[in-house]
Amino acid sequence: MTRSAARAAAADRSDPGSYPEIHPPVRGRADGAPARTLLFLHGGNVANWMWDQQVKGFPDYRVFTPHLPGFGARAAEDWAGLESAADDVAAFVADQVEEGGVHVVGLSLGGVVALRLMARHPELVDSALVSGVPARGIDAAARQLARLQVRLWGREWFWRFQAGAFGIPPDDRRLFADHGITIRPENARRMMAEVYAGGLPAGLGSYAGPVLAVAGSREPPVVRRSFPDIGAALPQADFRLAPSMHHQWSIEDPLLFNSMVRMWVERGRAHPRLLPA
DSSP, X not given: OOHHHHHHSOOOTTOTTOOOSEEOOSSOOTTOOOOOEEEEEOOSSSOGGGGXXXXXXXXXXXXXXXXXXXXXXXXXXXXXXXXXXXHHHHHHHHHHOSSSOEEEEEETHHHHHHHHHHHHOGGGEEEEEEESOOTTOOOHHHHHXXXXXXXXXXXXXXXXXXXXXXXXOHHHHHHHHHHHHHSOHHHHHHHHHHHHHOXXXXXXXXXXXXXXXXXXXXXXXXXXXXHHHHHHHOTTOEEEEETTOOTTHHHHSHHHHHHHHHHXXXXXXXXXXXXXX
16 A cells, blocks of 8 residues: 555544554644644554554544554555664654644654654654663563564464553454554564664764653563663653553553543643653
8 A cells, every 4th residue: 555545544443554654633723733643653563553542532633643664554565674764754844834843752662763753853853752772782581472473473473462462452352453464574674673672772862852752660671671771862852661661551550541642732741641751
């Protein structure tokens, strides 16, 4: 499916490739101000459908949920690298936003791509919120486990097991499994090799806007151990823990996640339920 066709597709929660990329505001802001723009970047084991509860939670915003190359409606495309994905997102934003930038929210792979977007196209980012970013890299044992997992990529039971491990609610586990099977193993290998290697993009320090970095308290500890590395490049960043949350916590607790995003974008403050890191 082409990008234009993906945008035009109707939202269908039974089809992991049909979720739209552009969501206009459905009501005005209470203060009468123009609608702000949120850009949500999805994780690597999911697609843009993961943001459905966020789209519903921000009816007074213009919301973008682009498909990253190799995922969702773009599953047939090759994964060409993190920098390429960031440039792809930048082109999408530039096509849709006539002036100013967007408020970026990225989780897992989406957070890693968000950091590249901030480094390569800082003029497009008004603020950034990233969660679940393993910037310090994954250890050798975890990489070996990932290689073994790719061998099981096409088996539905594997994805159902993953859904439980990630804390995906029961209502979304079928969609999670159906989408996982569509990800080409060669794309998964390339993407995971880059993400698991860790590291931060050159030029990240040129981004001077506000940054909130979050880790779920129940997700792998490498995420919180990566905070000092991110802080060295982005000294303005605020670091927090989401209590009792796993990796995909935008689905696990959408009410808290949405409240966090709204407070960050509108007030520039971390939500009071988030714990200091």
